[in-house]
Amino acid sequence: MSALQACIEGIGVLGPGLPDWPSTARVLQGASPWQPAPVVLPAPGCLPSAERRRTGTVVRLTLAVGLEAARRAGVDPAQLPTVFTSSGGDGQNCHEICEVLATAERELSPTRFHNSVHNAPAGYWGIATGATAAANSLCAHDASFGAGLLEALCQVAVDHTPVLLIAYDASYPEPMRSVRPIPDAFGVALLLAPGANGPSLARLELAWSEAPADRMADAALESLRASIPAARSLPLLAQLARAVPGRVLIDYLDGACIALEVSACR
Numbered sequence: 001m002s003a004l005q006a007c008i009e010g011i012g013v014l015g016p017g018l019p020d021w022p023s024t025a026r027v028l029q030g031a032s033p034w035q036p037a038p039v040v041l042p043a044p045g046c047l048p049s050a051e052r053r054r055t056g057t058v059v060r061l062t063l064a065v066g067l068e069a070a071r072r073a074g075v076d077p078a079q080l081p082t083v084f085t086s087s088g089g090d091g092q093n094c095h096e097i098c099e100v101l102a103t104a105e106r107e108l109s110p111t112r113f114h115n116s117v118h119n120a121p122a123g124y125w126g127i128a129t130g131a132t133a134a135a136n137s138l139c140a141h142d143a144s145f146g147a148g149l150l151e152a153l154c155q156v157a158v159d160h161t162p163v164l165l166i167a168y169d170a171s172y173p174e175p176m177r178s179v180r181p182i183p184d185a186f187g188v189a190l191l192l193a194p195g196a197n198g199p200s201l202a203r204l205e206l207a208w209s210e211a212p213a214d215r216m217a218d219a220a221l222e223s224l225r226a227s228i229p230a231a232r233s234l235p236l237l238a239q240l241a242r243a244v245p246g247r248v249l250i251d252y253l254d255g256a257c258i259a260l261e262v263s264a265c266r
Contacts, residue, residue, distance in 0.1 A: 003205050004153040004154060004205070004206040005153070005203060005205040006156040006193060006194060007201075007202070007203050007204075008192060009073040009192075009200050010068075010071070010073030011190055011237070011240065012065035012072070012187070013065060013189075014039060014061060014064050015224070015231060016036050016184045017035045020068060024237060025237075025241035029241050036224075039186075041057060041060040043060075044059065044060050044124075044128065047063075047128050048127070051127055056092055057092060057170045058185075061187040062168050062187060065166060066164060066166045067129075069189035069191045070164065075162065077125075078129045078132075079131070080131060080163065081133040081155060082163070082166060083152040083155065084119065084122050084135065084137045084148070084167075085138040085144045085166070085167045086118070086137075086229075086230070087140075087141050087142060087230070088169065088172075090170070091176060092170070093115045094176070097112050118139060119137035121168070122135040138151060140253065143253045145188070146232065146258045148166075149165060149258065150252075150258065151165075152165040152190070152192050153204070153206055156192050156193065157194070160194050162191060163191075164192075165189065165192060166187065166188075167230040169182055169185065169187075169228050170185040171183060181227070182229075183227050184228065185228075186231045192204075204260050205260070205263070207261070208258065209249055209256070209257045209258075210255065212249070212257070213232070213249045214235035214250070216235065232250060232251045233250070235248050236250060236262075239262045240262065245261075245263045246261075246262050247259060247261055
């Protein structure tokens with residue numbers, strides 16, 4: 001079987017002190033210091049007002065990074081199949097459902113219920129962009145970024161079409177936060193294509209490795225990588241920001257790593 005491979009045509013990022021891909025690239029190149037700051041989520045102006053009022057952190061986060069990646073690639077997001085991946089989905093919404101269920105009335109809001117499903121961000125994405133292509137939603141705990149990347153690369157290889165990967169995580173309120181201490185939101189989107197349709201950022205080729213996953217050289221960025229599952233993407237983003245060939249090892253399951261050969265897209 002031929003190796004799984006794809007070209008990266010667009011990137012979107014939103015995390016603590018990382019408001020977009022250009023700012024993130026400067027930090028990862030060492031051109032700018034990382035200044036940690038709480039994530040500021042843009043209003044989802046692409047949604048109708050009724051849906052906009054119902055959105056929480058994860059919907060706003062996924063829309064922000066997904067639309068940034070599509071915009072930077074110059075691609076209509078309505079045409080893109082998508083893969084959404086998160087270690088746990090909307091923890092805030094889950095917390096509020098649990099609070100209601102712990103009361104005597106137990107009257108659950110229909111909005112709370114439909115926002116509780118793991119593919120809710122994919123549904124809002126379809127409403128916001130008009131996309132009708134397939135949308136998959138995955139969860140693999142701390143390996144969710146790697147699992148989503150593997151799924152997206154498989155779709156590119158099988159269907160010979162661009163695929164938008166959106167990985168995201170957000171913090172939990174107490175008491176869940178004490179057992180799942182994700183400090184803030186982090187989202188990353190990669191637009192993957194079977195071949196370069198214009199200027200592409202890089203080419204990825206996937207293999208497997210039992211070597212340890214890559215860590216960030218900067219201690220503060222390594223803390224961010226380790227504390228938010230979607231930020232496991234940071235070593236790959238750093239390689240892309242430096243725009244040089246190289247090999248990146250990303251966390252996966254059961255001690256295995258996804259090995260990514262990064263090169264120029266021809």
